[in-house]
Amino acid sequence: MNRRDFIWTLPGLGASIWLTGCATDPVTGKKTMVMMGKEQEIALDKQHSPHQFSEDYGVSQDAALNQYVAGVGNRMSGRSHRPDMPYRFQAVNANYVNAYAFPGGTIAATRGILLEVESEDELAALMGHEIGHVNARHFAERQAQGTLLEIVAATATVAAASKKPQxxxxxxxxGSVGGGALLAHYSRENEREADALGLEYMNKAGYNPEGMVDLMDMLNSQSKSKPNALELMFATHPMSSERLANTKQVLQTAYRDSTGKPRQKERYMDHTARVRALRPAIAEQQKGEAMLNQKKLEAAEGHFRQALTLAPDxxxxxxxxxxxxxxxxxxxxxxxxxxxxxxxxxxxxxxxxxxxxxxxxxxxxxxxxxxxxxxxxxxxxxxxxxxxxxxxxxxxxxxxxxxxxxxxxxxxxxxxxxxxxxxxxxxxxxxxx
Ligand SMILES: [Zn+2]
Missing domain, CATH: 1.25.40.10 (Tetratricopeptide repeat domain)
Structure with missing residues (x-):
């Protein structure tokens, strides 16, 4: 049985995914062939996102933080090409540096990335980029190209890679549940489009689009200091020097009038104070996770013990x-x-x-x-x-x-x-x- 056959056997899912039809691209306004309708996007989102959240140790219990992230996201999603999607923005408890979107509008940022972001404009860039993926329907597009078969099948096949049940x-x-199996892996073209849409939504919502450059600079520098923590981010959202160059160029032309505004740093720092207070514990956990990946179990144990001394609960x-x-x-x-x-x-x-x-x-x-x-x-x-x-x-x-x-x-x-x-x-x- 190959993957394609397998899709058909997923109850209530297979048949609907492969229905093709004509639809209007919400961003370009052109008629395109799509493999997935809005209802399917929402259904897939509902089916998969809770499993990704659990893999990421759940949605943050810091209600004020979630509210803040949602506030920034909603300010832009309401001005996007698909304002009617059921967007939901939240922070998740994972330590690695990442953000992701499911096709129905469920968007999350890890506490690992929120710790490194330094202004509300930079957070807006992160959320705007993810909203861009939802609006350009990249999930459906990846699906149409066959690159998402694994994702659709993921909840069933993640187990497949694991060892004998001794x-x-x-x-x-x-450990085999996930590893990013549920996340869309975008193309460079998708990334370019999501960056452009992110800048557009940021600008419409009154943010300084230079937050996008801050975000890319931050990711590039983090990838040098903590490559392990960014592996999944770059696997799903391919980074390139071209993305940064493009963004800088657009800022100097199309968004010239919007740049130069002060970034909203203090507001960001106030709303993320609680997660930032955990920084030393999170840093130990990140080191422990790197050791765990290398199967250096005693070293990992030492870091996790230290993390629990710093944050026992x-x-x-x-x-x-x-x-x-x-x-x-x-x-x-x-x-x-x-x-x-x-x-x-x-x-x-x-x-x-x-x-x-x-x-x-x-x-x-x-x-x-x-x-x-x-x-x-x-x-x-x-x-x-x-x-x-x-x-x-x-x-x-x-x-x-x-x-x-x-x-x-x-x-x-x-x-x-x-x-x-x-x-x-x-x-x-x-x-x-
Ligand atoms: Zn992306």
Whole structure:
């Protein structure tokens, strides 16, 4: 079964995605062939964005920060080419430096990038660029070119890359959810267009478009000091010296009258004070994540321990420490961190899934199952959870229950070792040929 066939099998999704039709490009006004209608864009957004948020340790619990980010975003989205899209702007708790948009208008910036931005105009550039992607319908365009097949299939296939479902390897199931699999990877042409639209919306909303240059300069300098933290940003939004040169040139011509205004720095600093107070803890977490990626587990543990000394109640800090303990095959040690994380952010699902995996590592499949059921209630629709419930039931000798979950899993994906495992069990139990 190849990817294209697979798309068709996604219930309620496949058929609608491949409908082609004629529509008007909201930016250029030209008739274009599109692969996706507005309803599909919104449906895909609703389906995928909650999983990306959870991978990013949830939407920030700092309501005032979210309100501020939303205020800046809404000021521009209302003046964009698609003012009627259901935009939603928020900060997410991840430490890496990134921002992203889903096709229905769900837009997020990580606390990692908010920490490096220095003015409201620069934040407006970041949001304006993402609004640009939504308005130019780049998601649908990438879809039409076939580059998004992976994204559509991502929630089902992310698990596929992971290792055999042995107890020792289970921790890797978690890391395999995401890694940017749900995010659109734009072309250079898309980036050029999003930059131009971002500048237009910034200017219409009264921001200094020079914030765009500040943003690009910041990203370039960050990529030198913390390449690990910007890997995904540059993989999804390709950066180039040409982007910076183009922007500078447009500023000197089309936006000549709007430049030179003072940037709104103080307002930005006031509204981001709480996240900036976490800077030392976030810096330790970023170092720990770099070590974790290199599988230097003891070094990672040291950084996460230091981060928790600085910010004991930080949800990502607790979850990252738990992941490290599990990677070190110390599930027992992971559990108190996960319990604390759940108490701090009870509606965020990732800690529940990790709790389930830690119980599998401890060979307590019944407790694992209830943790996965809890995850499913908080964040339905993750195929990984279906597999993990099946795996727990299998360990509990509940063959009927396991078979149901494995069967459901195989309807979502046929690729990877988990699918192989599920299929081999169904075969051994005489339920498939
Ligand atoms: Zn971009």
């Amino acid at each position: 107890y020792g390897e289970l921790a890797q199931l978690i 930080d949800y990502p800090g607790l979850v990252l420490m738990a992941k490290t303990q599990m990677a070190m095959k110390k599930p027992q040690e992971a559990q108190p961190y996960l319990a604390r994380a759940k108490a701090i952010y009870p509606t965020e699902a990732q800690a529940s899934q990790l709790t389930g995996v830690s119980y599998l590592q401890l060979r307590q499949p019944d407790k694992a199952l209830s943790a996965f059921q809890e995850y499913d209630r908080l964040l339905p629709g993750n195929p990984n959870t279906t597999f993990l419930k099946g795996f727990s039931l299998e360990q509990m000798q509940n063959r009927r229950g396991a078979a149901d979950e494995y069967y459901r899993y195989l309807q979502m994906t046929r690729q990877g070792n988990q699918a192989k495992h599920a299929h081999s069990r169904l075969q051994a139990w005489g339920m498939v040929k």
